[in-house]
Amino acid sequence: MKEQLTVRPGPEAYKCAPGILDDLKEYIEERGFKRILVVHGKISWSKVRPKLIVLLEETSYEELTFSAFQGECSDEEVERLKNQAASERADLIIGVGGGKIMDTVKYVAAQLSGVYSVLIPTLASNCAPWTPLSVMYTPEGEFIRYDFHHRQVSLLLVDPLIIIDAPVRYLTAGLGDTLAKWYESEPNLSLPEHDSTALELAYMTAGLCRKVIETHGLQAVVDAKQNKLSDAFIKAIETIIMTSGLVGGFGDELARTTAAHAIHDGLTFFPETHHLLHGEKVAYGIMVQLALDGKVDEQSAVSRLLNQLGLPVSLNKLGLAGGKKLYRKLAALTLEHDPGIHVLPYPVTEDSLAEAIENNELFNEQTASGQGI
CATH class of the missing domain: 1.20.1090.10 (Dehydroquinate synthase-like - alpha domain)
Structure with a gap:
């Protein structure tokens, strides 16, 4: 072997099945997460929000905060959410939405010690929910670079019933x-x-x-x-x-x-x-x-x-x-x-x-x- 490769297989855990979001309650309870930050998009969020809130309310969390994604996986957006998660002492970040939300949430969780990440993609438009890297753009949407992370996604939940509703x-x-x-x-x-x-x-x-x-x-x-x-x-x-x-x-x-x-x-x-x-x-x-x-x-x-x-x-x-x-x-x-x-x-x-x-x-x-x- 002539190459020096780094193998990064994927998330710590992955589940795909209709209704799989129900497993989120057990995941949170087993690990004792108390302060949860949910980062979400706009259109798809209206469909996922009711189900997710019911699930979260059945857990024993102490604080639950929602933050709307600002549109690009940029250094500025990562920093904004990183500061929010730190100030709220979040121990779990849940990302709900498309690929750029997935990339942003991965980045934020990887940069904060003791913070775990759960990704719930609402689209099947790329492999962003799986890979331990983020594609970085300017706030105007111009490509900058790829950044790799030292930590994998904690849990990836793919519900085909959610994704089939996407355009x-x-x-x-x-x-x-x-x-x-x-x-x-x-x-x-x-x-x-x-x-x-x-x-x-x-x-x-x-x-x-x-x-x-x-x-x-x-x-x-x-x-x-x-x-x-x-x-x-x-x-x-x-x-x-x-x-x-x-x-x-x-x-x-x-x-x-x-x-x-x-x-x-x-x-x-x-x-x-x-x-x-x-x-x-x-x-x-x-x-x-x-x-x-x-x-x-x-x-x-x-x-x-x-x-x-x-x-x-x-x-x-x-x-x-x-x-x-x-x-x-x-x-x-x-x-x-x-x-x-x-x-x-x-x-x-x-x-x-x-x-x-x-x-x-x-x-x-x-x-x-x-x-x-």
Whole structure:
């Protein structure tokens, strides 16, 4: 083994089942938590709040405080909640909401001694509830960096009945984000020298991510639109949250993010893309990654799947218009702000990345005109 890897498997405990929030009462009572801070979003909170309050009122807590999330996982928001938790002497922080809330609550709990965290995702849009890291943004939503934590999430509760109520767009974005796990990690993990046990597990879980999405992804979306709690839907959300988180958990920097996520991070500097979800931008990044890898033979199949899922495959679909100047600007911003792209087993330059962005646009133009590639 030539790599020095740090394996971070996932939360201390994970449970997924309809109605699993009922287990929260026992968890709190067994550990004797007394001062609880709940960090929550807005829309989904109205659905979870009644159930959660009933559960919490059945425990013997001494103080219960609620704090509305301010919109970005930023240094400022982490500091605000850290100060609040410290001043209230909270011993448990519960996060209810989407990925950025999950990342923020993880960060706050990891920085405070003796504070535990429970995450209750209301969306299956990425693996944020699973991973022991936070993606940091400016208050305006521009990517800054990834920060790793020395502690894992204490308890992750995934209730499919909650997640199926979310707009289907979040599910499709999660499928795009998860599909990227294979295409971003395969160039490294397929190399003969990367044969450690941890990397073999990362390779297997990355392959499972792709297999589940190809096999069950479209059906999961159909079922979600019909509010049908099917096996396909549950398998899809567990793959988005858990399996994809295991890829980076076992593979560390060799299997966490490369070109597709780096492209996402570059796109955050374009205000025109701020309305797009994380996984939607990552899905586009997969197409650029394939062009960068020179895997032209795979572009058609992946493009077809992403189109079927309603995910963007070109700059035009992202709402960005422009020629070579735009390609070079995106390439430059990507390389400037996300060094993860350099984990790929070949050099990536501004020229080569701009060329890959352009080649993907040409591929999509020719595909749209029926000429093929």
